[in-house]
Amino acid sequence: MSVPLPPGTGIENIDVEQIKTFKDFLISYNKLTELCFADCVSDFTSRNVKGKEDKCALNCLEKFLKVNQRISQRFQEFQVLANESAIAAAQKMEKGAS
Amino acid sequence: MSQKEAQNMQLIQELEIEMMADMYNRLTAACHKKCIPPVYNDAEIAKGEAVCIDRCVAKFLDIHERIGKKLGQLSMQDEALLKK
Numbered sequence: 333m334s335v336p337l338p339p340g341t342g343i344e345n346i347d348v349e350q351i352k353t354f355k356d357f358l359i360s361y362n363k364l365t366e367l368c369f370a371d372c373v374s375d376f377t378s379r380n381v382k383g384k385e386d387k388c389a390l391n392c393l394e395k396f397l398k399v400n401q402r403i404s405q406r407f408q409e410f411q412v413l414a415n416e417s418a419i420a421a422a423q424k425m426e427k428g429a430s
Numbered sequence: 431m432s433q434k435e436a437q438n439m440q441l442i443q444e445l446e447i448e449m450m451a452d453m454y455n456r457l458t459a460a461c462h463k464k465c466i467p468p469v470y471n472d473a474e475i476a477k478g479e480a481v482c483i484d485r486c487v488a489k490f491l492d493i494h495e496r497i498g499k500k501l502g503q504l505s506m507q508d509e510a511l512l513k514k
Binding site: 367368370371372387388389390391392394395396398400402403406407410 | 454459465466470474480483484487
């Protein structure tokens with residue numbers, strides 16, 4: 333299995349943060365395989381991956397990445413909103429106290 | 431602030447970040463499962479799927495908040511009961 337190491341890594345100077353990023357990457361890689369295999373491969377009369385299965389798996393991968401991107405965008409929007417309202421509430425409290 | 435306090439603060443912050451990441455992963459899995467049917471004729475997100483994802487994220491976070499509030503209430507009640 334060839335796995336891309338995080339960019340800029342000589343093995344001697346990897347820090348904890350990079351290892352965590354790499355670990356997250358591997359975990360999502362595994363999850364992705366599990367998901368796309370489950371959704372795309374159900375014919376076990378042949379040991380070869382069929383053209384259809386290959387195309388399905390690659391579409392599955394591409395779509396998965398797009399879906400994740402979209403979810404992360406929406407999530408960030410909510411984070412920003414939540415932060416703003418927390419700050420507003422804190423300011424209100426301060427005003428009430430003084 | 432004492433060193434012990436600072437250390438605990440950092441631990442709590444790390445835990446919060448970790449739990450946030452866990453929640454995010456669960457949200458991703460749940461909304462993918464609910465909105466993307468397991469047919470991959472196309473690598474694009476369909477219109478309806480996109481709308482579904484947007485609503486799903488909003489609803490998941492809404493439910494997360496509601497459950498958090500209720501959980502807070504319940505644990506407060508429990509504490510109050512224990513004190514009696």
